[in-house]
Amino acid sequence: MAKKKLIFAFLAVAILIAIYVPGFARLQQLKENNRMLEKRIDILNKTNEELEEEKKKLETDPTYIEKIAREKLGMVRKDEIVLR
Secondary structure (H helix, E strand, O other), rough: HHHHHHHHHHHHHHHHHHHHHHHHHHHHHHHHHHHHHHHHHHHHHHHHHHHHHHHHHHHHOHHHHHHHHHHOOOOOOOOOOEEE
């Protein structure tokens, strides 16, 4: 009788392990995915802040606009000579 109870307990534990292990593995995978997405969100938020700051400069700072026009667009003032 004790042997039957032991076998039943072993089978019950084996069934529970078979049911919960895949779910636990999936949970760990989802947690890792969540951590990666949170890092990506942080990076995107920082990028967004930098872009907002640049937008504000472009809207209000004529010196910054001139700098960007000269560096990225190669623009010069009238009567300036460009030396390379």
